[in-house]
Amino acid sequence: MSYEFLWYIFLDVSVIIILLFSNLESRKIPIRQSRYFDGVVISQILFILADLLTRGVNYDGGRYFPAPVLWLANALFFLLFLLRSFFFFGFSVIVATADDTCRKVMIRIGKILLVVMSALVVSSYWTKAVFLVDTNGYQRGWFGYIVYAESLILMLLPVICLQKNRRKLRKRLRITTEFYIALCELGVISRILFGHHLMMSVFGSLAIFIIFVTYEHPRYFKEGISDCFSEEAMVQTFEEWVGQREYWMYCFAIQNFSEMLEIYGRYQMDQAVRMISEFIKKRYPGHYYFYTNQRFAILSDKPMNFDFIRSSLTERFRKPWVNEEANVFLTLSQFAVHNYTNYENGMDLVQSLKIILERREDVTDELSTEITDEEFSIIDRSLQVKKRLNYVVRRDMAELFLQPIINAQTGRLVGAEALIRIRDEDGNLIYPSEFIPVAEKNGAIISLGTQIYERACRFLSQHQETLGLTWLNVNLSPIQCMDETLPDRFCEIAKKYQVPTSLITLEITEEADIDFRKLSVFMQQMMERGFTFSLDDYGSGYSNISRVKNLPFRNIKLDKEIVWDHLRYQTPLLPQVIHSFQQMGYSITAEGVENEEMADVLSLYGIDYFQGFYYSRPIPVDEFVGKYSK
Known part of the structure; x- marks a missing residue:
């Protein structure tokens, strides 16, 4: 036996042993890709053994073994080659x-070819098509290269798919996939040209190693702290399971995780996460376990006892998670899901599960139950709004609506408020209360606000003189006020449409968690560029006169609730607030004016401006221009 032969055997066996142990050391996500990779590894091992076996029995013309043994060994080689391919x-x-x-269609084609070619190999016992065994030992048949040709052609189909989907695949993945396919093809060609070498097995083992490093390494689907599967692994699992396989899932999350992180520190919380992971794996064995941030999920395609899991988890979380340095006390929110299938893809389902856990942040564990279709419907709506919002922002499809601001003394139009509106796929308006919180949470409010501001500037440049507008109010989210690039960007847009910044009043709602110092600096920067400010929704919660006077507002907009409460209960608060602000030099706008009686009463208090449905609801630009043109 040559040294070259021994080297090939050593290289093959070394690679396979490494991959086999890496592949078996931990449970893999239950998806088709992982199953096929297992098939690749196992069939490669069996093929190498069959290759060595055939070389042994075919040695010296096969004169040391009877013909049936020679035929079986060579048939096994070809069958395992086909299976590997x-x-x-x-x-x-x-x-x-x-x-x-x-x-699915392509894999079905592959299965059909596997059956057909396997039948051809087996039929060679009679037809001598692929190979034959005679007095001279193993001989290639009259159709001897068909098995190799089928493998070469078959592996070209994924290359065509790669080129077709090149924009949907990351460049690194596409290149490495093409590379390992090329190795497989080179291995088959080497077998055809140099049949007495073991080069094909080496090429195959190298291809498997590349697949493992690129697609199947645990770092791609495992979360490091908990050693559970990651969110991406859950998405891939649901992509195949939803609608195809009945499933049971139990989800729970550590409540107030950020606060617990501040109390116990990162190290202690990581230790607690590891202990929770170990607990659920031991207490509820035989399932699949997922973790991302503070959220856990236990998934199974077999029935789960939700009541048992809920009671045992609740009982365990009443005790501290103890390590050598601290006792970590945690609470949890939890719920169960059984085979909910109203989703087009796994990502939507995973996002919905995260939303449910967020909504249940303050729900006690004793109240947790299996999620109902009604609750999922609410979550579905939230998810659809989020997707539509992202679509609208990416395609610059936000619409500008306007609501008039009326001079309380003359009853004439003096200004307007620019409002953001988006529509669903059917053209129906989505309520701002649905999409604004989402936009503020995911950061889309920056792009959305810029789109509406630019539309507002375009509107002013075209219609300000015609309508006799003194100003136009544009809303700013507190998040936008933290954007250091906004002042220059807004100035550039106003300059683009030749709109004086003095025509634009920026409305801000002061919130409890806003950085007062940063807000003050931001307002000063904007005022230096000619903008003015209005405090929106005064009386809705956090704002108070002592804080307002420390910020450079020129106008105060009274929230409709404080206006309605005064007219409903005749409380003295509203007149006092109006008088105090007027004494401080602010102009006052009353929101929520819905009828003539409200307008008359508020006029007596010295309100400067009115805004509300009595004058007009928010309407599209064209309708607004048609209604108020001189």
């Missing part, structure tokens, strides 16, 4: 094809 093909199709229907 199929698993390589199937895995490549899965990672290269974005469309699930196309993926």
